[in-house]
Amino acid sequence: MRRPDFSHRQLKLPRGVQRLGVVWLALTLALTAQAQARTLHFAADTEPSRALTIYGVLDAPQVRPLLADFHRRHPDITIDYHNLETLALHARVLQERDAPRADVIMSPAMPWQYQLANEGLSSTVDSPAAADWPSWARWRQELFGFTFEPIVMVYRRDLARHMTPPESHADLLSLLRQRPRMLDQRVVTYDPRRSGAGYTYAIEDARISARYWDLVEALGNSHSALETTTAAMLEGLSQGRYWIGYNLIGSYVQDYVAEHPELVMVVPQDYALVLQRLVMMSRDAPHPDTARRFIDYLLSASAQRLLATQTTLGAVHPSVDGAGTAADLRDRLGEAIRPVQIGPGLLATLDTLKRQTLLEQWQQAFDNRPTHADGPLADPSPLPDAATE
Amino acid sequence: MTLLRRWRLSHLSLYRRLMIWLFCPLAMLVAIMLLQAWFASREAADRAFDRLLDAASLSIAEQVRWQQSRLWMDLPPSALEMLATDAEERVFYALYDAQGHFVTGNRSLPSLPPAGVGQMSYGDVLSRGMPLRLGVLRSRLEGWDRSDRFEVRVAQSREGRQALANQLFLASLVNIVIIAVLAMGVVLLSARFALEPLTRLRRAIRQRDPRTLAPLELALPRELAELRQALNELLARMRRVRANQERFIGDASHQLRTPLAGLSARAELAIRQSEPAAWREALVTMHGTATKTARLAGQLLSMTRLNNPEAAPARRSVDLAALAQRCVRESFARHHRHGIDLGVEVPDHPVMVPATDWQLEEALNNLIENAALYGARQITVKVTDAPTRLIVTDDGPGIPESQRLLVLRPFHRGQETGDGTGLGLAIVDSIARAHDTRLLLQTANPDHPERPGLCVVLIFPTDN
Numbered sequence: 001m002r003r004p005d006f007s008h009r010q011l012k013l014p015r016g017v018q019r020l021g022v023v024w025l026a027l028t029l030a031l032t033a034q035a036q037a038r039t040l041h042f043a044a045d046t047e048p049s050r051a052l053t054i055y056g057v058l059d060a061p062q063v064r065p066l067l068a069d070f071h072r073r074h075p076d077i078t079i080d081y082h083n084l085e086t087l088a089l090h091a092r093v094l095q096e097r098d099a100p101r102a103d104v105i106m107s108p109a110m111p112w113q114y115q116l117a118n119e120g121l122s123s124t125v126d127s128p129a130a131a132d133w134p135s136w137a138r139w140r141q142e143l144f145g146f147t148f149e150p151i152v153m154v155y156r157r158d159l160a161r162h163m164t165p166p167e168s169h170a171d172l173l174s175l176l177r178q179r180p181r182m183l184d185q186r187v188v189t190y191d192p193r194r195s196g197a198g199y200t201y202a203i204e205d206a207r208i209s210a211r212y213w214d215l216v217e218a219l220g221n222s223h224s225a226l227e228t229t230t231a232a233m234l235e236g237l238s239q240g241r242y243w244i245g246y247n248l249i250g251s252y253v254q255d256y257v258a259e260h261p262e263l264v265m266v267v268p269q270d271y272a273l274v275l276q277r278l279v280m281m282s283r284d285a286p287h288p289d290t291a292r293r294f295i296d297y298l299l300s301a302s303a304q305r306l307l308a309t310q311t312t313l314g315a316v317h318p319s320v321d322g323a324g325t326a327a328d329l330r331d332r333l334g335e336a337i338r339p340v341q342i343g344p345g346l347l348a349t350l351d352t353l354k355r356q357t358l359l360e361q362w363q364q365a366f367d368n369r370p371t372h373a374d375g376p377l378a379d380p381s382p383l384p385d386a387a388t389e
Numbered sequence: 390m391t392l393l394r395r396w397r398l399s400h401l402s403l404y405r406r407l408m409i410w411l412f413c414p415l416a417m418l419v420a421i422m423l424l425q426a427w428f429a430s431r432e433a434a435d436r437a438f439d440r441l442l443d444a445a446s447l448s449i450a451e452q453v454r455w456q457q458s459r460l461w462m463d464l465p466p467s468a469l470e471m472l473a474t475d476a477e478e479r480v481f482y483a484l485y486d487a488q489g490h491f492v493t494g495n496r497s498l499p500s501l502p503p504a505g506v507g508q509m510s511y512g513d514v515l516s517r518g519m520p521l522r523l524g525v526l527r528s529r530l531e532g533w534d535r536s537d538r539f540e541v542r543v544a545q546s547r548e549g550r551q552a553l554a555n556q557l558f559l560a561s562l563v564n565i566v567i568i569a570v571l572a573m574g575v576v577l578l579s580a581r582f583a584l585e586p587l588t589r590l591r592r593a594i595r596q597r598d599p600r601t602l603a604p605l606e607l608a609l610p611r612e613l614a615e616l617r618q619a620l621n622e623l624l625a626r627m628r629r630v631r632a633n634q635e636r637f638i639g640d641a642s643h644q645l646r647t648p649l650a651g652l653s654a655r656a657e658l659a660i661r662q663s664e665p666a667a668w669r670e671a672l673v674t675m676h677g678t679a680t681k682t683a684r685l686a687g688q689l690l691s692m693t694r695l696n697n698p699e700a701a702p703a704r705r706s707v708d709l710a711a712l713a714q715r716c717v718r719e720s721f722a723r724h725h726r727h728g729i730d731l732g733v734e735v736p737d738h739p740v741m742v743p744a745t746d747w748q749l750e751e752a753l754n755n756l757i758e759n760a761a762l763y764g765a766r767q768i769t770v771k772v773t774d775a776p777t778r779l780i781v782t783d784d785g786p787g788i789p790e791s792q793r794l795l796v797l798r799p800f801h802r803g804q805e806t807g808d809g810t811g812l813g814l815a816i817v818d819s820i821a822r823a824h825d826t827r828l829l830l831q832t833a834n835p836d837h838p839e840r841p842g843l844c845v846v847l848i849f850p851t852d853n
Contacts, residue, residue, distance in 0.1 A: 115495065118479050120519055140477045207466065344473045344480040345466035353493045354464040 040064065040081035042071045052290035053080045055089050056106040058277070065310040070297050077290050086112060086196070093282075097121055100282040103291035108149070110340050111200060111349040113278040117143045118347065122280035125292055129299040137276060137316050139342045145276030146298045147307060148314035148326040148339070151201055152253055153266045154237055154245040168270040169215060172246060176218035183222045188233045189246040191226035193359050198228070201247045202362060203349050204273050204340055213365045219246070220366035237263055249275065251312040254324075267333060274329070274339040277313065403587065407580040415576065419569045426565060430557035434550045435522070438474075439511050442524030445471045446509065446541040449482065450528045455535045460484065460492050476549035481521065487538040498542040501525045513547075520547055586613050602628045640800045641689050644811070648682040688812040691751060692799065695819040704824075707744040709779060709849075710735035713772050716753045724768070729761055734771040742777055742849045744824055749779075752820040756781040756845050759813040765842070777849040782833045787841040793830040817845070825850050 040060060044050070056063060060083070067079055082102070084092065086109040093105055093116055100121075107113040116122065122142040130141050137145035153172065155165045163179060166172040176183055190198025205212040225242060227233045230249045234256045236242045253265045279298055281291040297303050304317035308324040321327040330337055340346070348354050363369075448468040454461050462484055472480045483494025491497055496516065501523060504510040514523045521544040529538045586609050593607050604621040652675055659671030717733040724731045753770065760768045765783035772779055788796055799815040821828040826847045833842030 118481075118495070120479065120517075341470075343477075344469035347469050347480065347482075347495050348464045348466035350495065351462075351464040351493055353462050357461070357463040 038083045040067060040079070040083070042067060042077075042079040042081075044078040045075035049076055049078045050290050051078050051080070051287050052104070052294055053082070053102050053286070054104045054106065054294070055082050055084055055092065055102040056104075057084060057086050057089055057108055058106060059083060062311045062313060065306060066298075066303065069303065069306055070294060073297065074290075074293060077293070090116070093121060100284055101286065102282055103285040103287045104279060104281055104294050106146075106277055106279045108147075108275055108277045109196065109200075110276065110278055110342065111346040113280065114139065114143065114342060114344075114346040115350055117278075117280055118344070121283050123283045123285065123288070125281055125295050127292060127296045127299075129296050133299055134316065134318060136339060137342070143278050143280050143342060144295065144299060145339070145342060146279050146304075146316060147251070147275075147277040148316050148329065149275045149277070149312075150250040150267050150314075150329060150337070151247050151273040151275060152250045153268060154234070154248050154253055154257070154263050155266065156237060156240065156243050157262050157264055159243050165264065165266070166244065167266060168268045169209070169211075170270055172244070173211065173215045173218055175244075176215070176222055180218075180222045183243065185223045185225060186243040187219060187222060187224040187246060188227055188236055188242040188244070189219060189224060190233075191228055192362055194226075195228040197249070198247065199355065199359070200340075200349060201273060203358060204338075205247075206358065207345075208271055208273075208338060213361070216362055216365040217368055220368055234260075234263070247273075251314065254312040267329065269333065269336060271336045271338050272329075272333060274326075274337055276316070276339060276342070278342065404580060404584055407583070408576075411576045411580070412573070415569070415572055419565060422565050423562065426561035427558055430561060431550075431554045433557055434554035435511070437553060438522065438545070438550045439509075439524060441472055441474070442511065442522065442543050442545065443509050443526075445469065445482075446524055446526035446543045449484070449543065450526055450539075450541045453484065453528070453530065453539055453541070455530055455532055455537065460486050460530075460537065460539055462493060464493070472543065472545045474549040476552050478549050479519070479521075479546040481516070481544040483542045485540040485542065489540075492539075494542075496544075498523060498544055500540065500542070503527060514544070516544065521545065522547055522550065586610050590617070602631065637692075637799060644685055644800060645682065645689075648678050648685070652678050652682075685812070688755075688816060692812060692816055692819065695748070695816065695823065702745045702748070704743045704745055706741045707746045707749060708739040709742050709744075709749075709777065710738075710740045710772050712746060712749055713753065713770050713779065716750055716757070717770055720754065720757055724757070724761055727761070729765065730767045731757065732767075732769045734769065736772065736774050738774070740772055740774050740777055742824075748820045748823065752817045752847070753779070753781070755813040755817050760785055760843065762813075776851060779847040779849075780844060782842065782844045784834065784837075784840050784842040787832055787843045788830060790832075796830075797828075821847055 040063065063081060063083070067081055071077070071079060086107055089105070089107055090109070090112045093100070093102065096102070097119075105113070105116070105122075117139060124141045125144075126141055130138070130144065133144055153166060159165050162182065163175060164171070166175055172187075176187065190201060192199040192202040202212075205215075224246075225236070227236070230252045233242070233245045233248055234253065237245050238256075238260050250265070250267070253263075257263045257265045279295060281288065281295055285291045299317070301317050301319050304315035304320045304325075307313045308315035308320055308322060312324065314329070315325040317325075318327065326337075445468045448465055448471070449462065452463045452465055464482070469480050469482065472478060481494070481496045481498060483496060483498045484492040485500070486492055489500065498516065498521075499514055501510040501512045509524050509526045511522065511524050514521050516523075523542060523544040526541045526543075527538065528541065529536050590607060590609060590613055593605060597605075602624045604624055605617050607617060609617055655671050655675050655678070659668050659675075662668065662671075713733055713735055717731055721731050757768055757770070760781065760783035763783075763785045765785035767784045769782045770780070771782065796814045797818040800811040818828055824847075826849050829844075829846040829848065831844040831846065833844040835841060
């Protein structure tokens with residue numbers, strides 16, 4: 001998952017590393033700077049040391065404070081963090097299913113991560129913290145949602161001069177219906193055909209409200225732009241190409257908006273999808289003890305507080321409140337918060353026929369075609385990376 | 390083996406026997422009930438959860454259609470969510486076409502042999518090391534253009550079923566344990582109540598005066614009433630025996646007292662006289678009386694011995710002919726002196742009978758003695774074979790037919806004259822009874838009314 005300002009942050013890394021007193025090693029000198037960023041290594045300060053290998057889809061700036069804090073608490077553990085693309089991670093875990101190398105697997109691609117756990121590739125974490133974890137944010141004692149990231153809308157601040165900015169899905173629909181001419185090619189959203197994340201949100205949106213199809217139709221009517229990443233949408237919004245962005249990942253938007261005052265982030269009032277990063281311990285993990293400790297740490301109040309304050313990921317832990325927490329969002333939006341349910345329903349998302357059906361329907365609605373006149377829909381290209389926004 | 394023998398020991402208390410015979414079946418019953426409850430709870434849990442498989446596969450099958458020249462399905466997420474209960478089971482599904490080709494799903498699942506028409510088949514399968522409950526729904530497209538067959542296979546892991554089965558089993562377990570405890574209590578109590586009359590009977594017997602032979606008067610249940618009746622019958626027999634013994638002792642004392650009193654009187658008379666001739670006469674009389682008394686005492690002794698049931702001597706094979714000859718030889722000289730003709734007739738081969746030889750000798754001696762005492766001049770002892778008989782014939786006065794039963798009683802004499810003790814024939818009768826022989830008293834010579842004589846016949850049973 002590439003952050004929009006990834007290379008910019010990358011330059012600051014060595015200073016941050018020194019300040020944290022952490023050894024930052026490139027795996028090999030031959031690797032490019034970008035490749036270096038795909039692995040983080042924290043050597044143990046004491047002997048004997050124990051190892052911990054993590055596969056994640058979380059860039060260094062977000063994950064570093066977390067790992068550094070864990071390392072400070074457990075200096076005897078050597079941490080290897082591998083940052084992967086979601087589908088690459090999925091493929092790699094499946095490939096290593098009989099001899100897993102990773103102890104802990106973290107991914108925001110909920111259906112994919114759920115599929116791995118459902119296959120029995122996860123193992124039970126039986127610690128008090130895991131048992132006390134809110135039941136809506138976990139599956140069995142194996143899969144834990146440890147972040148809380150709403151899917152948001154973004155609009156340009158100067159939009160208010162032309163119309164009332166949208167605060168909800170319904171607002172957006174009525175704006176699109178009332179001002180189709182003015183918003184022509186000014187609204188941007190995910191292309192569900194090319195983006196796994198966009199597809200996941202489309203499915204969830206469609207499940208929550210049948211009016212989603214009206215919205216897709218309206219988006220098609222005003223020739224909305226379709227992007228594949230949140231970063232691209234934010235860039236277009238910042239440059240003034242687009243006025244309104246629909247279904248952007250909140251954790252990225254929050255950071256970007258802080259540096260781009262011309263943009264405003266809106267968590268929809270009627271309902272807000274919430275994405276959770278899911279963490280699990282591998283079945284037959286090479287280091288189950290350290291894996292358990294790390295997951296225990298992720299679910300602890302201190303790690304959650306760190307997530308809320310030093311990252312934009314959002315905390316789940318019920319005892320942590322304040323900005324950037326689940327408690328805060330719930331207080332503000334109440335019942336409108338719709339975390340994606342961690343359950344077998346996610347498996348339907350990954351069904352090939354289901355995907356074709358939904359995309360066909362989406363295409364029809366977007367193109368305002370009552371029937372598919374141009375013959376059978378071809379099989380869509382293989383699922384793109386769910387989190388390559 | 391030793392355990393078995395210990396169990397069979399007859400001294401195992403009735404209470405323990407009852408406990409064993411009641412508790413063993415009870416324990417088996419409880420075990421069977423537990424086993425049955427275990428299977429029933431598993432079956433009930435499976436039935437309950439199979440409905441979920443049923444509902445989920447139906448809801449999936451509804452979405453199957455023909456599209457783009459192939460089987461098509463818009464998988465409803467709710468169908469999968471239906472399968473995950475509170476136990477958060479792992480869920481698998483797959484759609485197969487008529488040829489058994491995988492169309493879509495998250496895992497390839499095996500098929501199952503078809504159940505009834507329009508019914509789902511269920512089965513426990515192991516898929517990649519994971520125990521799953523699989524449901525297979527066979528259906529066909531219901532469009533007007535195509536009616537292809539297809540199979541919807543759904544599976545879930547067993548956690549929820551296991552939890553429900555355990556819960557159901559625990560509930561049955563509690564019930565069964567309660568029932569078993571109650572049953573044990575009832576068994577213990579009823580065994581105590583059932584054995585209570587026995588305790589009463591025991592107490593009643595213990596508290597009795599050891600000398601009393603009065604019947605037991607006690608209200609008892611039927612089984613024990615039979616025992617009480619048997620006991621009372623025994624007591625009655627003992628009462629009769631004691632009465633007989635008392636009478637015998639009385640008679641014996643009386644019989645002994647009379648000659649002793651005679652002795653005493655004769656001695657007193659002799660003391661008053663001064664002639665030695667009188668003394669001699671007295672001494673002769675006293676000697677006769679003393680001899681008679683000694684024989685009486687001897688006969689009393691043998692009578693007592695014969696009547697003692699605890700001293701039944703072992704029987705051996707005895708040659709009756711040899712025995713008769715021996716007896717006659719021994720007493721021949723004595724009787725010959727008194728001018729009595731004692732003869733013996735035996736076959737020339739041994740006649741074997743199972744008997745106690747000294748008793749038979751005693752009986753024979755008594756018969757010879759008896760005949761001599763009552764004035765016979767000719768006594769014949771005869772042994773016959775087939776039927777085996779011992780016959781003593783004399784030519785004495787005989788016994789009238791009316792007296793023949795009475796003379797068998799102790800101390801009853803056919804006639805008051807004579808020197809008999811009144812025990813001879815009684816002893817013979819006792820010995821005859823002890824040997825299971827028939828005793829016959831007959832007239833020896835009915836043509837001679839003055840001396841008809843007596844013929845005593847002992848008929849031995851023929852062994853077959």
